[in-house]
Amino acid sequence: MSAREAILAAIAAARPAEARPLPAVPAWTIPLERRVAAFTEALLRMGGRLLAPPASRSPLEAAQAWIAARAAHGPVWSTVPELPATRSPDPAAAPHTLADLEACVARAAFGVAETGSVAFREEDLVVAASATLAQHLLVLLDRSAIVGGLHDCYARPEFARAHYLVLHSGPSATADIEGVLIHGAQGVRSLSILLTDG
């Protein structure tokens, strides 16, 4: 008997006459009008930053200034067409060649107000590892793409389609040494969000 058959047979033998039912999951949520504020609050709690450009400056100008500042330290990979940076995103790039990236700039598929998370699929990053190997991450997120809670998040169609999807909540962090919180454990040292409209 193969391992597969043996395991499935052992489970079948232990199966009760009547299985307990699978309950429906209600969608607890955060109302639309509170979503941006809740997202911002959760993002800051998770150690993320919010770029808040003055009214005189467009979000794109703020992103360009951020990119210029990072580009002084190393290559910047941007997957946002209207924000060219110093390294053109190449879907054929082997992941380990992205280890020298100073920063990655990408637009999130959506955000989650409850947890301050942003979602990326491989296509949002062109190469998934770019967002983990880079030292810093700048995320563009449409206000209208912020869902309320995690229940709304998991109702999104991306989860049934994407081969890779990460909910990124603040930067990489660890407190494995005496509970002292440190940003930049194995992934990005900082995560900044720029909210955009349409």
Add this chain to the structure above:
Amino acid sequence: MKRVRIDHAEARSRPIPGGDGREAQPRGPEIGKRGAVDHAEAGRRFLAAPEHAAFHDRRLWDIREKRDREMRGIDEWEALRTLASDIKAHVLDTLDTHLAAFERAATANGVQVHWARDAAEHNRIVGAILEAAGARSVVKSKSMLTEECGFRDAMDARGIAVIETDLGERIQQLDGEDPSHVVMPAVHKLRSDVAAVFARTLGTDPDNHDPAYLAEAQRQANRPLILEAQAGMTGANFLVAETGAVVVCTNEGNADLSARVPPVHIVSAGIEKIVPRTADLGVFVRLLSRSALGSPITQYTSHFRGPRPGGTMHVVLVDNGRTARLAEPGFREALKCIRCGACMNTCPVYRRSGGLSYGATYSGPIGLVLDPSLDRTRYATLPFASTLNGSCSAVCPVRIDLHGQIGRWRRVLAGEGRTSPGKRAAMKAAAALLARPAAYRRAVSAFGAALPHLPRFALYGPHNIWGRGRELPAPPRETFHAWYARTGGRLP
């Protein structure tokens, strides 16, 4: 590397003083006369290191308090626990159907699914995948299942280097020690212990105990190993049957690096990790990090449904005792466990004895329930490392009746004659006394009357294990029966 004062991830919410760096770290247990782990002996040595013991106790209680704060922030918290428990109950009752569905979905996504009856078969399968890929090293994120399987030693024998990428797990690997906690592997260590390990293994300055310096040194040392590895491994927090997704939660981002930088991604997952629907993740992801660390979510919640472009992905579904537990009605519900560690953080015995003292992959209350089914002899004493206060059951996000199961294990082990002769004699005497109410009342009132007058050497001698490390409470002036006989139950 930036040090910050907010409290997401596993960070503490208030400063806890550590030691001055001179106290040696207490190590794991000895094996006692009867072939069993001597948890009590290791626990005594842990308490004999007061800086480590005090820090450990306060650090874990701090996390328990953060968990409570998160719980109070969510009105539907108790409803979520019930839902999580009910979803897992359904999964346990229909596990074969959901595993087959997961296999179908994963295969359709281009993932190769393997099945392993036990640890040895798991290690053989993964070893063969690594050898076929020509991998001489594999970078992995934390996985309790691979600890269960003795995976690193097995790969060592094949000449394949396994590199842990989680900071805490890497500390433990470099120190040649098992993880002491399911989500915080090095929580029993002080910064001075880590500095000593890294000075020895990574060449850091032995006098620099700064956590930011030490964490940066590990990041710098691990990066090249991640970039050159030909294969990566992760565990799985959840397997979604309807989409074939493997969900992995980390704070460090090391699962994403392990899975998406090397061309081969191998997932080791216990068969009980199944959830039927994507919608179920809403329930479990909301509960997991809040219960584990008191943070709303892990920094990275990663969903892998297929290999990276140009790569391959494998999922190894492992039994290793799980179907046997499924067939034991008394212990079946323990398979609901999502490995958050909340029961450990709240347990007074765990906090004061340290995870290593259990000498097992799983420590704390969930360890007391899981370990004896893996090895009855080695772990025969563990179910007694509990006060049965029930705090573990009260915090469990999937409502496992942990203290009930611990009590049940005691009955099983005592029935099999696996308790010590001293404990058997004491229990026999207690049973005789408790079976005769009049004799019991006479004994209690005689002892209560004598207690204030007995000398310390009589009360705190070697026969009284309850007198070790704690003072007996002051006896009441009279017994309840004496008070009731005198007053007829009327309060003054």
